[in-house]
Amino acid sequence: MSLNWREIALILEELPLVGSSLQQTVQHDFHAISWNFYHQTIGRWTLYTELGTPFSRLHLASESLSVAQQGKTAKLQRFIQFLRAHLEGSKVVEVFQQPYDRMVHLKLDNHGTLLNLYMRFYSGPGANVIITDEQDIILELLYRRPARGEQSGQPFIIGEPKTGEDDRFVVRSRTDTSFNRQIEMEYGSQSNELTFQELLRKVEAKRDRELKTLQTTLASQMHTLKANEGYDRHKMTADLLSAYQHLLKDNQDSIELDDWESSEKRVIELDPKLKGRENILLYYERYQKAKGSYENALSEVVKAKAQLAEREAHYVQLLEATEPQNAIRAMKRELASAETKAHDKVHSPGLTMQSGQFTLLVGRNAKENDELLRHYARGNDYWMHTRDVPGGYVFIKFIKNKTVPLVVLLDAANLAVVFSKAKKEGKADLYYTQVKHLRRVKGGKTGLVLPTQEKNLSITLDETRLRRLLLEDDNA
Incomplete structure (x- = not known):
């Protein structure tokens, strides 16, 4: 006491x-x-x-x-x-x-x-x-x-x-020493034990949060890997349509062709909004996108497994230290490192999240969108928003000499959709561009901008990905 x-x-x-x-x-x-x-x-x-x-x-x-x-x-x-x-x-x-x-x-x-x-x-x-x-x-x-x-x-x-x-x-009750010395001896051992137990509790909590985040990331990448593992089928479909392109007509919703691989008839779905031969390009684009997603997910799976194994081994070594003095020093260093990272994190309106090395800033309403645009976004940062649907802005902070990978774009896109009116639909079209290519609308609503040189992205909400992102934000 x-x-x-x-x-x-x-x-x-x-x-x-x-x-x-x-x-x-x-x-x-x-x-x-x-x-x-x-x-x-x-x-x-x-x-x-x-x-x-x-x-x-x-x-x-x-x-x-x-x-x-x-x-x-x-x-x-x-x-x-x-x-x-x-x-x-x-x-x-x-x-x-x-x-x-x-x-x-x-x-x-x-x-x-x-x-x-x-x-x-x-x-x-x-x-x-x-x-x-x-x-x-x-x-x-x-x-x-x-x-x-x-x-x-x-x-x-x-x-x-x-x-x-x-x-x-x-x-x-007094001892035969000075009261200062008595208090020093009485409290020293008690305080040390409490300090050790408190540090142990905090490090175990940090370990559980960190490993859960890594496990969720691995599960998300495994899901992406499985979803895109048959990417060759899109190329085979495109090749088949290319061989029979003389049979393609505008505004068809499907076509039945002889598949030379299976020697059977095959019905291929087409986009009725496209001209006949444009469906060939559509399947080639699907092939390239799925292939890129698969290869990126494969790389991320390898990285996530290695990181998970390294952190598990790190915490085993940290928490199984048998020498109390060394254990306390090591646990203090561990927690001090985490506090420094949290202190260095960007503090802004809305939400701040990490996607790999990239920081994502998320505005959840018009006021936060405007604050982020005015005070936190820079010219080389990327801006993302749902197309034709009201919602929050998501900014991807620029890193010199780093190209924004697909997984980061998908993370940002999922956040943009979940904080928009398109959330109930579970999917949306989005566009993104660098902040320097945004133009404010004179006399327009708070935060309203017009993008130029934008690129398009269409996604379906990925619950696993969202759980990973929002879990990381809660633990920050």
Whole structure:
């Protein structure tokens, strides 16, 4: 459990804070900070603080930090950079504890500039480290909480002090060591075990999400592979029609021909909207499209299987580590890597998804379409939309020296259809072009554009593909 206000008071009595100069600050994770001080009489000493956890506390660190608190997280740069730029080098001139509360106030003098450092050692959402100027205007804080009025530039409201002692809060049984050392020993092992279990839970959850996504991707590519494995039949049909093209007539819906492969009569369906010989080209186009889809899916299946096997082996090695210290380090690195990727992700209106290496931006209504067009889409990005049907825009972000593959176009097309009026039909015609070839309609509706140099695409909704895309978005 966290320290209560009486125990914090006892901790403070033993600490040589007043007159100590802050030499270095180290932020270990989202909740833990070490403050390295120097005192003329005591010498160098370290204050360890932890907030917002079941083990919220402060105490003098008399030995090296345990492995659970080692390492830095890439996402924590903002706060620690402020501490290093504005607090290191300052001297503690006054220490004050809010009456009957777990809030500690340090007044610092940084070469003539007075700063206030407030630390609330709560285990819940009220926990925070807040730095203000002399007038108590917030300069920076560990956790930004706008709903509580705790953000940079706002006045810090301390609140009315509590009155009267509460007999529920008592100092725990004492040992024959200093209270700082007692707390350090008691909480160290408990915090380490909790840290290990929490890291294990998070890594297992990350593993399950990642492997499920890869399995869904593999299933989708296998489905595409199976759907197009007989692509040669389209070429054979086109060859047969070509041999008998003198029999083809305009607006036919079918024709019966002698099939030299089977030596039997064969009925071939034709598109009645086309002229007779145009059906030959139609079947050759179907052949090329199916062949391309098959070959691309085959390549993606090989890649997905290899990636799935690699990630499965990675997590087995990570989670079966027998040495606890190495296991905690490895799990922290794993989670820090995931946080960095999530932090780098494009944050935009609508939805942001990944299709292989390509980022897809999806507008779900006219307002989001317009916002994406104005502020997030660039000239070389691709724009996709359902033809003659209202719906959302899908943008494929440009990658230098990379051609957008068919699988990415199909991902974007499925998203464009599912966020359009064509969703109920389950299929649609679409067109796509680069953003630089779009022209806004003067006086038109919000987000309305006219495309030029567009290409056409017709699809039927692929539920497996959509589940993969939407699952990845939910897990991001």
